[in-house]
Amino acid sequence: MNMIEALTAARPGSGKTRAAAPARRRLLDQDWRRLACAGAVLAVGQVFIALTGMPVTFDRRLLIDPILSLGYLALLWLPPVVGNWVGREQVLEGMAAYAKGGRDVVAGAMAGLLGNLGLTLLVLGITHFDVRDPLVHWSPQLLGILEFDQSVWLGALVWPAIGAATGALGGAMHWMGDKTARTMVLALSTVFAAAVLESVIVDLSQGFHIEAVSDWLYGPQRGLTLAATAVIVAVAVAASAGFSWARAASGRTAPQASAQPDAAGAGSLPAQTAWRRIPARKLLGWAFAPAAIIVLPLFLGRLTNELLANVGLFILLALGLNIIVGLAGILDLGYVAFFAVGGYSVAVLTSPGSPRFDPEIPWFGALFAAMLLAGLAGLLIGAPVIRMRGDYLAVVTLGFGEIIRILLLSDWLSGTFNGAQGITNIPGVEVFGLATVRGFEPRSVLYLVLFFCAIAIYVSWRLENSRIGRAWMAVREDESVAEAMGVDTVSAKIMAFVTGAVLGSFSGAILSAKVGSVFPHSFAIIVSIVILVVVIFGGMGNIAGVVAGAVVLIGVLGGPNQPGLLQEFAEYKILIYGALLVWMMLQRPEGLIPSARRARELQANDVNQDAWLRAQPAGRATDDAGGTSDRGRP
Amino acid sequence: MQKTTKQRTNVDWFLTVLRVASLAVIAAGFAAFVAQLIDSDNPFARWANPDAISLTGEQFRGLVVTGLAQGSMYGLIALGYSMVYGVLGFINFAHGEVFMVGAMTGAITSNKLAESGYWESSFVVCLLLVVVLSMLVCTITAVVMERVAYRPLRGKPRLIPLITSIGVSFFLQNCVLALLGSTVKSYPDLPNWLTDKRTFLDVQGSKILVVLVAATAMVALWYLVEKTKTGKAMRAVAEDAEIASLMGIDVNRIIVKTFAVGGAMAGVAGILWGLLFRSVIHTTGFLPGIKAFSSAVVGGIGNLGGSMAGGLTIGVAESLGPLMILEPLGVSGPSQLRDAVAFAVLIIVLLVRPSGLFGEQLPSDERT
Amino acid sequence: MTRFHSSRTLAKRKGTFAWAIAVLAALSLLAASCGNDDDGPAVADQAPLATATEAPMATEAPAADPAPAADPRGDAVGDGSLGVVTVPAGEAIQIRSLNAISGPVAFLGLPNQRAVELAIADYGDISGFSVDMGTPLDGLCSSEGGQAAAQTIAADEQVIGVIGTSCSGAAVAAAPLITQAGMVIISPSNTSPALTSDFQGNPGESYNAGYYRTAHNDLVQGAAMANFVFSELGIDNAAALHDGDPYTQGLASAFRNSFEELGGTVSGFTGINKGDTDMVPALTELAAGSPGALFFPIFQPEGDFVAAQAPTVSGLEGTSLLAADGLLVDDFLALTDSVGMHFSGPDTRFGTNTNQSTGQSADQILAAYTQAHGEAPSAAFWGHAYDAATLLLDAVAAASWVEDGDLHIDRAGVRQHLNSVSGYNGITGTLSCDDFGDCASQKITVVYHQDSEAVEAGKENVVYSYP
Structure with a gap:
């Protein structure tokens, strides 16, 4: 299926009389309108990315040592995506598809070329006009990046060429066959992951005393060296080849089992083979994973432990919200209230700096008080809202969250909560006189967090499969039917609020002890939103999904008040969270790791x-x- | 079955207690305020808050006027929420950010005009130009938003577009931050007839303008929805999109129109905001957006008159509430609790009337 | 029915729970004890911990025992008690910036970070070694953000010092971590007295040795404003307004305390919320006490609304409006509403000041800043950040020596140098560090703004200086 073949292939007649055999089209037989549209969208997107200042801000971070920085990557990723999209043809159900061919490559290249002309215009614009008054990133630095610190004309000419090349690559993904495409994507994403995870890998290699590996992998400016990149690509290609070989070997008997594990109608034979294969793997996983999780922090440095502790705090929060949103289907936009109740209860009860409650009690005692208060708060917030309709409920819970933050901040209650000045000097956690968990030692915090995560996961898991869990899901799917079937929807919903509240208060309680201080500003609306994004991104209603969502999002991008691995993203974190939420809802509303039941509900058609x-x-x-x-x- | 009924009554009982308690607090605060007005030394006022301040008549009127102006703003933004809700049945959380985009556009263009001197020499023309431009930008923003983020989600469970709109909201807000920077953008100086207190009612011209524009906008919108062909089509789509399409109505077109009208209203509101408060920042749309959202809910969402009424209720309540209810009860620094008062009003209204002040009672199967 | 059943599952769960808790507790204890065996980093952590508290005492005799002539250290200061950092030939000296650069407080942190970048560029190499700021860290103006960023910094043993944080809340959590790692942290914009001292010799409750700042202490500014209002304006009834930010609330409280100490009355003290626009209710609350002056040390855009709406509130028509450095920015001064206001703040008459380390004048730095970033600094502390960075680089230069081509930096020497800073000419004035890390000139000026067209003149129209 090469270019010549594609060129010489006969052009099919009109769409109605498509032949049964997939027909090929000429290179220039394009859907021009679609192409122009894609080019325009790409141009706007590229100029937008440039003007947000991402290239300049990210340019500090090298990914591949001398050649590629995160800043340039910000301008490189879009053309292949658009190229791939424009090369893909929409095929109506039951209609014949055209064969993939050189046409797709040409389409991608042209879209990329057109789109990156936007950058050319931008380069020329920056050199000739000054609109920095509204657009703050219309700057010489941006120009420097766009013209590769060479000359204007080089920049103006090279960008369309880059666009054409990367766009063609995107378009060629259809053509080169799935195996090759998959290998390429795997190789690229492995390189990206290796570059992004630099600090973790360096940290790990120090923990295992194999610094030589990380020294060889990364250059002095944190980027992958060229040699390392080549080796990673080679390994990824080999792994992909091995994987598809293994897949082909097993796939002969069950071609669909691995492709669509959640499809209900996949047939009984493949389902059975899949079922027979799982236990051994699962058993190994069950034995190995907890051991690894418990041992691993010992080999991690301060930085990674801190990062994981933050991730753990959000896992706790997300698990709590997952019960409310994911299981019971109640959109709570004020979940941060429970986080705040947990944090402040512990702060007020344990800190000598708190203005009230002088006899300070140990952390575990305060934790029980926090749980009690959070449960009470869940009841207080839950009871008035459960009868409301979904969208009313969202705004009312948001209001409750804000009310709690405003009360904590107020001068009126500063006799208890110390108002804007917050509560400082919160002691660490004394674990039965054996150890002290303090923010100075992230490892100890991580163990505490892991312990509570384990409890939360266990509770979530047991609840999900209990009577109340089924009641929640029934309420989520259809409240009226659930009620008709005898489910007490009111108490089920209140139970969801209370359970979610208690899990959230764990997180707040640990946060207080970890940071050593609490301020009302830590409990703003954005925290609720980020937790919601984590739950939705990971997969509503699925414990593994929620955990994965927290690890990926909080670990890489960072939380609302916590930096992640890619600290360069800090300025754009909320922007990315917003875009991710939209994208996720559009493309995969069931999340990264969907819960089977929820996915069916959302994508039934x-x-x-x-x-x-x-x-x-x-x-x-x-x-x-x-x-x-x-x-x-x- | 018996147990279930009993538990329901438990919750109902609890809700009744909440209702009574919240109304009692309001009543007590108001009584203390009145007692304070009559005689600051009377036993009830003394018991409630010995150091309570008393308002002069002029101050009281100032509070009412500013509450009404602010409430009109909320109402104007809430009209956009209500339009979209009426037709599509979901709350477009990002509407507040569209409003902010309008205010931002106005700030940038009016400053450019002020730099070139036209702003002072021919203010009204400039203002109209700015309003038109801002409406245009907001309309485009709203329409693009609908096309990209909401259209593919039609027919999905109701919470999905709501969550999407939260994402759109944060995306838009941070786009403006990334593109335009974090500094405050201010409107240029206004002519005296807007800033001075008018002899009529002794109120600032800009506040009168806001109230007038809000009233006009509401009437125009009512006319659009009730009296025009487009309005009829909108109502038909709201009733049942599928049947409407069978009747020859282009549903997508109507929905785009709805978003466009909502966006244009947000553009007008943005400029009025600029005239009233003069400073805009990327977070300007967030809190007013949420309060307008609350106003729409308080008024009974989907109901245009109700949205305006809800806006006025919240505006006046958050203006008067702290000093009339909380202060007399001995809360120190009550103004800090203003936003809490606004949300409390929302909660109390929904506790007492679950579908808002003017909302229709919905059958239970639509509660999702 | 449901209730009965769910309570039973709860009871059953409790049994399994106890078991799970016991196992997990045992495992985590085991892990914790293993953690202590990992002695390498633990000892490294302990050493600075022990000496950190003694650091101020070492300052009493700066450069008491000069190094022997043959010593490669030359005249580098420091006794090595906090360890020595070795920068191999060809690599860069590592310092970090920890400011709030995202979210609603980015306006405060971004100028700080950018000023540090400018300072590094202007300062040039130290003994032939370049200086690297690394990736700018984001303290997010919150204690969690400060802590997480500080962990990142503390994990990198090459880092000498940190410029940050923007907000006192972040410093409360970040300073202990950074100082215990032997590094120093110099803040350009923390002003909370809790981080240093109350000037009576009592350390604040969040004081850490190794913490310095080039920003003034709130107590000074509060006293300055109180004195100005009471003595200069002759007003004995004032009100104060804050926006719930720890900084503004702290400053408004400091003003209240000083004003009452002077014998005045504070007839109103209240707050608004960030994001609010309608200030009339809060202003009406304050108007009830008929104050002669209203001090609102808040930020934009809320400050704009207060300035615009205060004259329209009955009872506040003749009240003098006073604000602080948060509003002493070009965008605010360009508003006609700000005409006739007084502003307290660190002496920002930077124009003629020259930083003694880089030789750059404030005007030059400001021009470079505007050229590079397209906007004027959005907060007043860029000069403090510049000075903080040059102070740190000076300290590195003083505490370092080259040996076998590598640069060695004595962490204790860095602190010793900073403790002994006295009469340093910076952009922000003459800096001297006291025993608790307050290095700012502590000179507060009150300016009177008369013309919205003449913003720079407004900033320099000083009508009162304190002390």
């Missing part, structure tokens, strides 16, 4: 459709690259 397509006899012959409808062939 698609799943049915896919199942139908697969059930067709010809469907079995298609490769297993994905269930999206643009690949189906009748």
Whole structure:
């Protein structure tokens, strides 16, 4: 399937009379309108990214030592994505698809070229006009990045060329076959992950006393060295090849099991083989994972432990919110209130700096008080809102969250909460006189957090499969039906609030002891929103998903008040969180690791459709690259 | 079954206690305020708060006027929430940010005009130009938002577009921060007829303007929805989109129009905001957006008149509440609790009337 | 039915719970004890901990025993008690910036960070070694953010010192971590007395040796404003307004305390919230006490609203409006509403001041800043950040020596140098460090703003200096 073949292939007639065999199209047989549209969108996107200042801010961080910084990556990732999109053809259900070919590459290249002309215009614009008054990043630094610190004309000419090349690459992803495409994506994402995880890998290699590895991997400015990049690419390619070999070996018997594990109608034979394979792997996982989690922090440095402790705090919060939003389906936008109750209860009761309650009690005692108060708060907030409709409920819970923050901040109650000055000098956690958990030693905090995460995961897991858990899910799916079936929806919802509140208060209590101080500003609305993004990104209603969401988002991007691995993102964190929330809702509302039940609920139509397509006899012959409808062939 | 009924009554009992308690606090605060007015030495006032301040008539009127002006702003923004809710049935959380984009556009263009001197020489023309520009930018923002973020989600469970709109809200806010920087953008000086207190009512011209524009906008919107063909189509889509499309109504077009109208209203509100408060920053849309959202809910969302009434309720309540209810009860620094008062009003209204002041009682199966 | 069942599962869960808790507790204890065996870093952590508290005493005899002539250290200060950092040839000296650079307080932190960048560029190499600020860290103006960023810094043993934090709240959590790692932290904009001292010899409750700041102490500014209002304006009834920020609340309280000590009455003290626009209720509350002066040390945009709305509130028509450095910025002064206001703040008549380490004048730095970033600094502390950075670099230069091509920096020497700073000419004036890390000139001026067209003139129209 090379260019010449594609060129010489006969152009098919009109769409109506498509032949049964996939037809090829000429290189220039493009959907020009779509192409222009993609080019324009790309141009706007590229100029937007440039003008937000991301290239300048991210330029400090090298990914591959002398050649690629995060700043340039910010301008490089969009053309291939758009190129891929424009090269993909939408195929109506039941209609024949065209064969992938050189046309896709040309489409991608042209879209990339058109789009990056936007950057050319920007370069010329910055040199000739000055609109820095509203646009703060219309700056010489940006110009420097865009013209590669060379000359204006170089920049103006090179960007379209880069666009064309990367766009073509994106378009070629269709053409080169799924195996190659997958290998390429794997290699690129491995390199990216290795570059991003620099501090963790350095930290780990120090812990295991193999500094030589990280010294070899990374240059002095934190970027991967060229040699290391080459080796990582090679390893990724080899792994991908090995993986697809293994897959081919096992795939002959069960072609669909791995592709669509959540599809209900996948047939009984593959389902059985999949089921038979799981236990051994799972058993190993069950034995190994906890041991690894307990031992690993010993080999990690301060930085990674701190990062993981923060991630753990958000896992706790997300698990709590998951019960309210994910299981019971109540959109609580004021979840931060419970975090605040936990944090402040512990602060007031344990700190000698708090203005009230002089006899200070130990942390564990304060924790019980915090749990009690949080449960009470859950009851108080939950009771008035459970009868409200979903969207009313969202704004009312948001209001409750704000009211609690305002009260903590107020001069009126500063006799108890010390108002804006916060409560400082909160002591650490004395674990039965054996050890002290303090913020100075992130490792000790991490163990405390892990302990509570384990409790929270256990509780969530048990609740999910209990009677009350099923009641929650029934309420989520359809409240009226649930009520008709005899579920006490009111008490189920209140239980969800109370349980979620108690889990959130754990996190607050640990936060107080960890940071040693609390301020009302730590409990703003944005915290609620970030927790919500974590839950949704990970997969509402799924414990593993929520944990994964917290690890990925809080670990890499950082929390509202906590930096993540990519500290360069700090200025754009909320921007990215917002965009991610939208993207996730549009593309994968069920989340990273979906809960099977929830996914079915959200994508009922698609799943049915896919199942139908697969059930067709010809469907079995298609490769297993994905269930999206643009690949189906009748 | 018996147990279930009993638990329901438990919750109902608890809610009744909450209702009574909140109303009692309001009543007690108000009584103390009145007692204070009559005689600051009477036993009740002395018991409630011995150092309570008393308001002069002029101060009281100042509070009411500023509450009404602020409330009109909330109402104007809330109209946009209500329009979209009426037609699509979901709350577009990002509407407050569209409003901020309008205020921002106004600040930038009016400053450019002021630099070139036109702002002073021909203020009204400039103002109209700025308003038109701001409406245009807001309309485009709203329409693009609908096309990119909301259209693909039609027919999904109701919470999905709501969550999406929260994402859009934070995205827009931070876009403006990233593009335009974190400094405060101020409107240039206004002519005297807007800033001076008018002899009529002794109120600032800009506040009168805000109230007038808000009233006009509401009437115009009412006319659009009730009397025009587009309005009829909007109502049809709101009733049942599928049937409407069978009747030959282009549903997508109507929805885009709805967003466009909402966006244009936000643009007008943005400029009025600029005239009233004069300073804009990327977070300007957030709190007013949430309060307008609350206003729409208080008024009974989907109801245009109700939104305006809700806005006025919240505006006046947060203006008067701290000094009339909390101060007499001995709360120190009550102004700090202003936002808490606004949200408390929302909660109390919904406790007493679960579908808002003017909202229709919805059948239980629509509660999701 | 449901209740009965759920309580039963709860009881059952409790049993399993206890078991799970016991196992996990045992495991975590085991892990914690293993953690102590990992002696390398633990000892390293302990050493600075022990000596950190003694550091101020060492300052009593700066450069008491000069190094022997043959010593490669030359005249580098320090006794090595906090360890020595070795910068291999060809690598850079590491310092860090820890400011709030995202979120609503970015306006405060970004100028600080950018000024540090400028200072590093202007300062040039130290003994042939370049200085690297690394990735700017974000303290997020919160204690959690400060702590997390401080962990990042403390984990990197090459780091000598930190310029930050922007906010006192972040410093409360960050300073202990950074100082215990033997590093120094110099803040350009923390002003809370809790971080240093009350000037009576009592350390604040969050004081750490190794913490310095080039910003003034709130107590001075509060006293300055109180004295100005009471003595210069002759007003004995004042009100104060804050916005719930620890800084503004602290400063408003300091003003209240000083004013009452002087014999005046503070008839109103209240707060507004960030994001509020309608200030009339709060102003009406204050108007009830008929104050002669209103002090609102808040920020933009809320400050704009207060300035615009105060004259319209009945009872405040003739009241003098006073604000602090948070509003002493170009954008605010360009408003006509700000005409006739007084502003207290650190002496910002930087124009002619020259930093003695880089030789750059304030005007030059400001021009470079505007050129590079397209906007004027959005807060008043960029000069303090510049001075903080040059102080740190001077300290590095004083406490370092080259041996076998590598640069050695004595951490104790860095502190010793900073403790002995006296009469340093910076952008912000003459800096001298006291025993608790207050290095600022502590000179507070009150300016009177008369013309919104003449912003710079407004900043320099000083009508009162304190002390």
